[in-house]
Amino acid sequence: MSNSLRYYRPGPKNAFNLLVWSIILAIITVAIQRYLTAKFLLPQDDAYQLFVSNSSIIRGLFSWLMIAFVAIISWIWYYLQDQQAIDRRQEDAEKLAREAELSKLRQQLQPHFLFNSLNSISALAGSRPEEARKMIQQLSDFLRGTLKKDDQQLVTLSEELQHLELYLDIEKVRFGHRLKTEINKADDTESMALPSLLLQPLVENAIKFGLYDTIGTITIRITAKTENNYLIIEIENPFDPSTTQPKGTGFGLNSVQRRLHLLYARQDLLTTQQNDSLFITSIKIPQSK
Numbered sequence: 001m002s003n004s005l006r007y008y009r010p011g012p013k014n015a016f017n018l019l020v021w022s023i024i025l026a027i028i029t030v031a032i033q034r035y036l037t038a039k040f041l042l043p044q045d046d047a048y049q050l051f052v053s054n055s056s057i058i059r060g061l062f063s064w065l066m067i068a069f070v071a072i073i074s075w076i077w078y079y080l081q082d083q084q085a086i087d088r089r090q091e092d093a094e095k096l097a098r099e100a101e102l103s104k105l106r107q108q109l110q111p112h113f114l115f116n117s118l119n120s121i122s123a124l125a126g127s128r129p130e131e132a133r134k135m136i137q138q139l140s141d142f143l144r145g146t147l148k149k150d151d152q153q154l155v156t157l158s159e160e161l162q163h164l165e166l167y168l169d170i171e172k173v174r175f176g177h178r179l180k181t182e183i184n185k186a187d188d189t190e191s192m193a194l195p196s197l198l199l200q201p202l203v204e205n206a207i208k209f210g211l212y213d214t215i216g217t218i219t220i221r222i223t224a225k226t227e228n229n230y231l232i233i234e235i236e237n238p239f240d241p242s243t244t245q246p247k248g249t250g251f252g253l254n255s256v257q258r259r260l261h262l263l264y265a266r267q268d269l270l271t272t273q274q275n276d277s278l279f280i281t282s283i284k285i286p287q288s289k
Contacts, residue, residue, distance in 0.1 A: 001025060001067055002074040022071055026064035030056055098262045114143075120174040135173045142166040146197065153263070157224055157231065158190040164199050164222075171207055178217050179207065185224035192231040194285045195259055199233065201252035202281050206237035209279055214240055231285040239279050253281070 001022065034052060042048045052059075117139050124132035145163045161183060172179050203220060210218040221236040253270065260269040260283070269284045 001071050005071065005074040005078055018071060018075075022064060022067045025067050026060050029063040029067075030060045033059060114139075116174070117170055124173070131173055135170060138166060138170045138173070142170060153195065154193040155196045156190065157185065157192050157194060157233075160194060160196065160199055161185070161222075163197070164203060167200050167203065175207075175211055178211060178215075180217060180219045182219055182221045183224075184222070186226060189224045189226055189231055192226065192285070192287055194231060194233075195263055198256060198259065198283070199235070201256055202235050202283070205252040206235050206279070206281065209239045210237035214238075226287075229287050231287060233283050233285070235281045237279050238277050240277070256283070 004021070034056065037043075037052050038049060117135065121132050121135050121139070124135060142163070145166060168179075168181050172181075199222070203222070206220050210220060218238050221234075223234045223236075225232050253272070257267070257270045261267055264286060269286075271282045273280050273282075
């Protein structure tokens with residue numbers, strides 16, 4: 001019975017098959033018992049043979065109960081094993097789906113920035129060839145660092161800021177003296193972990209809202225601190241309320257929020273707020289203890 005259930009476990013509609021099989025096994029067991037007692041165990045004892053014959057129903061019922069018990073235990077055991085295997089496969093599938101979506105989100109961020117950079121290089125090539133060559137080298141370094149980080153889920157804040165500075169150098173060539181940046185970080189935050197390539201779309205969003213509708217100089221301020229086992233990063237950019245109404249619903253912010261949800265299963269790790277003429281994006285990265 002146990003061996004049969006290893007390879008065939010009927011569902012509720014076919015449970016009758018299991019009942020029939022257990023009854024057949026019980027009948028076979030009683031028949032074998034009667035044969036053995038009649039041939040080998042006190043075959044000349046008529047009283048004992050009569051006792052065996054009269055107790056056949058009881059023996060059959062007892063045999064069926066034992067077989068049914070084994071069947072139930074075996075069915076439960078193999079069912080639990082199957083469920084564990086299904087759960088493992090489902091977890092693996094969900095993990096692969098998350099990794100595929102994370103990879104897709106990272107890849108979607110690059111073309112927009114790449115096109116802008118190539119357009120700027122094209123514009124600089126005629127009038128300022130030295131700056132165009134410099135920007136090509138910076139773009140090459142940035143993309144090389146991006147490729148290296150594609151397979152890394154988490155990096156330290158220090159590594160992320162080094163890569164972000166390559167991006168900012170490119171943007172400063174594009175916008176010249178109009179773009180200034182300020183990075184403030186506490187000493188204990190440099191070794192803290194965060195998803196790789198997380199800050200670039202947030203800073204790109206800050207530059208977009210800060211520079212595109214203004215003609216003056218702006219400062220993008222990045223602040224990193226720690227609080228209650230969280231790495232907290234705030235990105236501030238000024239904007240003109242009369243011409244720009246940042247809603248915090250662009251692709252960059254949405255992609256970062258989606259990545260944080262996929263990695264940490266939380267929707268509250270990215271927030272935005274508008275404070276007079278400042279737009280502040282805050283992210284919280286839980287740190288493993």
